[in-house]
Amino acid sequence: MASSTLASGTSSIAARPGVRRRLLRHPGARIGGLLLLAVLGGAILAPLLTPYDPIQVAPPQRLQGPSGPHPLGTDLYGRDTLTRVLYGGRISLAVAGLAVLLSLAVGGMLGVASGFWGGWADALMMRLSDILLAFPAILLAIGLLAFLGGGFWNVVLAIAIIYTAPLARVGRGAVLSVRHEEYVEAARALGANDLRILGRHVLPNATAPLIVETTLRLALAILAEAALSFLGLGTQPPAPTWGQMIAEGRAVMTFTSWPAIGPGLAITMTVLGFNLLGDAVRDALDPHLRGT
Amino acid sequence: MGPFLIRRILLAAPTVLGVLLAVFLLIRLVPGDVVTQLIGLEATISPKRVEELRRLFGLDRPLPVQFMEYLRDVSRGNLGKSLRTGRPVGPELARRFPITMQLAALGVLIALMIGVPAGILAAVQRGRAGDYAITGFVLVGLSVPSFWLAVLLILLFALRLGWLPPTGYVSPAEGLGASVRHMLLPAVSLGLVLAAAITRIVRSSLLEVLGRHYIRTARAKGLAERRVLLRHALRNALIPVITVIGLQFGTLLGGTVIIEQIFGLPGIGRYALEGINLRDYPVIQGAVLSIALAFVLVNLAVDLAYGLIDPRVRYE
Numbered sequence: 001m002a003s004s005t006l007a008s009g010t011s012s013i014a015a016r017p018g019v020r021r022r023l024l025r026h027p028g029a030r031i032g033g034l035l036l037l038a039v040l041g042g043a044i045l046a047p048l049l050t051p052y053d054p055i056q057v058a059p060p061q062r063l064q065g066p067s068g069p070h071p072l073g074t075d076l077y078g079r080d081t082l083t084r085v086l087y088g089g090r091i092s093l094a095v096a097g098l099a100v101l102l103s104l105a106v107g108g109m110l111g112v113a114s115g116f117w118g119g120w121a122d123a124l125m126m127r128l129s130d131i132l133l134a135f136p137a138i139l140l141a142i143g144l145l146a147f148l149g150g151g152f153w154n155v156v157l158a159i160a161i162i163y164t165a166p167l168a169r170v171g172r173g174a175v176l177s178v179r180h181e182e183y184v185e186a187a188r189a190l191g192a193n194d195l196r197i198l199g200r201h202v203l204p205n206a207t208a209p210l211i212v213e214t215t216l217r218l219a220l221a222i223l224a225e226a227a228l229s230f231l232g233l234g235t236q237p238p239a240p241t242w243g244q245m246i247a248e249g250r251a252v253m254t255f256t257s258w259p260a261i262g263p264g265l266a267i268t269m270t271v272l273g274f275n276l277l278g279d280a281v282r283d284a285l286d287p288h289l290r291g292t
Numbered sequence: 293m294g295p296f297l298i299r300r301i302l303l304a305a306p307t308v309l310g311v312l313l314a315v316f317l318l319i320r321l322v323p324g325d326v327v328t329q330l331i332g333l334e335a336t337i338s339p340k341r342v343e344e345l346r347r348l349f350g351l352d353r354p355l356p357v358q359f360m361e362y363l364r365d366v367s368r369g370n371l372g373k374s375l376r377t378g379r380p381v382g383p384e385l386a387r388r389f390p391i392t393m394q395l396a397a398l399g400v401l402i403a404l405m406i407g408v409p410a411g412i413l414a415a416v417q418r419g420r421a422g423d424y425a426i427t428g429f430v431l432v433g434l435s436v437p438s439f440w441l442a443v444l445l446i447l448l449f450a451l452r453l454g455w456l457p458p459t460g461y462v463s464p465a466e467g468l469g470a471s472v473r474h475m476l477l478p479a480v481s482l483g484l485v486l487a488a489a490i491t492r493i494v495r496s497s498l499l500e501v502l503g504r505h506y507i508r509t510a511r512a513k514g515l516a517e518r519r520v521l522l523r524h525a526l527r528n529a530l531i532p533v534i535t536v537i538g539l540q541f542g543t544l545l546g547g548t549v550i551i552e553q554i555f556g557l558p559g560i561g562r563y564a565l566e567g568i569n570l571r572d573y574p575v576i577q578g579a580v581l582s583i584a585l586a587f588v589l590v591n592l593a594v595d596l597a598y599g600l601i602d603p604r605v606r607y608e
Contacts, residue, residue, distance in 0.1 A: 127306060127307075127310065128310075130306075130307045130310065131307060131310035131311055131313075131314055132314075133542075134307055134310070134311050134584050134587055134588050135311070135314075135542075135580070135583075135584050135587070136542040136543065136545045136546030136549075136583060136584075136587060137542065137543070137546060138543075138546035138547070138549065138550070139545070139546045139549055139561075139564065139580060139583060142549065142564075142565070142568060143318070143568065143576065143580060146568040146569075146571070146576070219435065223437050226437050226439075226440075227437065227439060227550055230437075230439050230550065231550065231553070231565070243437075243439075246437075246439065246440055246443060249443065250443045250554070253443065253446065253447055253451065254451060257447045260440070260443050260444070260447070261444075263440075264436075264437065264440035264443070264444070267436075267437050267440065268432065268435050268436050268437070268440075271434075271435035271436075271437075272431060272432065272435035275431060275434055275435055276431065
């Protein structure tokens with residue numbers, strides 16, 4: 001037990017009361033949290049919030065401007081844009097969430113392991129990530145989907161692959177920054193094995209950058225998913241996604257601007273939410289960085 | 293500067309080789325190889341013809357041999373021919389590359405023209421209304437998808453107001469004014485994210501520099517605030533801006549794929565997308581390779597610029 005008293009942070013960083021308090025008081029966290037709550041709530045509760053069907057067409061109502069029954073207007077097939085935005089959030093949020101989770105699991109783990117043990121595997125991993133990072137992320141995702149084909153899980157996979165290298169880098173950097181701390185040396189001197197040192201002493205103190213990076217990556221993943229479905233490479237119609245809806249809106253923009261506006265606002269709200277939350281988490285975890 | 297330059301260039305070499313290997317493997321990793329994929333398009337084909345096609349692609353030889361041949365071809369500028377049009381990929385890339393670079397450069401220029409003054413203003417106004425307004429712009433700017441912004445800009449400036457053309461490309465040789473008018477909306481769509489990122493970094497690094505002792509000294513000796521700001525603070529605060537441009541340049545290049553598509557600009561990004569849609573593998577290889585190499589070279593240039601501007605970097 002001596003080793004855990006020596007270690008400054010054996011409890012998880014995110015669970016420290018100071019962090020939670022700072023986060024709850026942070027204006028960015030409050031606004032970001034509210035935005036995300038609205039988008040997530042809208043996606044989950046969509047059937048209760050709207051009387052319309054997101055897929056069923058109603059030609060007589062096509063291309064209407066905003067009105068009482070249709071606050072964001074209707075699309076080319078007479079479907080309610082707000083309804084489609086709410087349902088579209090299900091796919092966009094699920095793709096982004098699953099993709100980032102997957103890249104965190106694979107990339108984060110590889111990075112942590114490679115930073116902790118070092119050696120030739122670490123060097124190889126870094127060179128590989130150099131190569132992966134030499135390709136603009138979205139181009140890599142487009143290329144992957146060209147070979148894999150569209151569809152929900154392939155989009156998840158493509159986005160997960162492009163974010164694996166960046167998350168590996170962050171995980172590695174975080175471990176390197178604490179690997180030679182005195183409490184790690186102390187644990188080693190007390191005879192703790194590698195796994196115990198990694199799990200109880202290094203990891204709990206290295207999670208902060210990974211938490212921040214994960215939150216900010218969610219924002220980027222929402223943008224990537226939207227861009228891919230805008231190009232027609234994402235989840236296929238008729239199930240709505242935000243990117244796809246903007247592409248449809250663009251096709252009719254000489255007649256009306258409304259179909260393109262609703263889904264774009266939804267993307268912006270979501271990405272803004274994750275960005276605000278990510279910045280707030282960083283401030284809460286490391287008060288020294290605040291305001292920079 | 294000499295040794296630093298050489299060391300940095302040598303460090304980029306393995307990455308370039310890796311990029312070449314990755315692009316080379318791209319075509320070999322297609323399930324059931326390219327030939328089977330192509331045959332899928334034409335139902336009836338004799339096994340003899342399949343063998344011929346394999347030989348044509350060099351797929352009948354060992355991978356390392358194929359890779360060496362690929363390297364030799366690339367070093368001679370031979371990037372193969374389009375499977376659809378039969379036209380060589382190299383000259384096509386050479387024709388399209390300046391268009392993408394013109395778009396990217398204009399995007400960076402616009403980002404700098406917005407980001408640097410906005411960042412300075414926010415830092416000087418710290419904690420006041422101007423600062424909050426600019427910080428708000430930064431947060432929204434980083435959250436708006438560039439392709440949505442592109443659609444909105446076309447809606448407003450081309451369709452509603454009729455000030456600028458909605459799509460199309462005019463080369464600077466045909467008329468500089470018309471060329472810029474066609475490039476303006478795409479470049480703004482592309483540059484806004486970078487503008488937001490630059491604003492943010494200028495603000496924070498200026499605030500940091502303004503707290504330094506040499507700024508106190510400059511003020512203490514009675515310099516005008518304007519001179520302190522522009523001469524002493526800004527010059528040091530602008531160094532991280534170069535880093536941000538380097539880091540964001542990949543996103544910018546990736547963005548050209550979508551932006552060129554929306555605005556009908558015949559650049560590399562659009563070429564890549566056409567290749568992908570038609571499964572034209574030599575085109576995909578060539579386009580992806582040139583974009584990745586451009587990115588590696590820009591980052592090399594950024595590092596070198598860093599070394600030139602900030603002598604401390606060289607001696608690490």
